[in-house]
Amino acid sequence: MKKCYMCGKGELKKKMIPYKLYGVEVGKYKGEKCTKCGEVFYSEEEFDRMTKKVKELGLWGLETKTKVTKVGNSLDIRINKKIVEFLNIKQGEEVTVYPESKNKLVITV
């Protein structure tokens, strides 16, 4: 039995592990899951298959950097086109914004 590369305590068990990105099911992939910490390791081959599927689903590159700008007394954050399309947000739509922690902002559509 292989020991976990992350915690060094658990054992790695081979299984099909479902992979989800931004709440979208990407598929099930052959991987090894730690019995202790739950960390998942995929082979390079499976990772390539996964990446291909992620691109097909239009989930690739959704995470981007954006600059905070000033508009009047408020600050403005631009949301790029890919995310707009993914979330299907329209101009003028009302969204809810709240801090989840000191360094994480959540926008709920």
Ligand SMILES: [Zn+2]
């Ligand atoms: Zn582990």
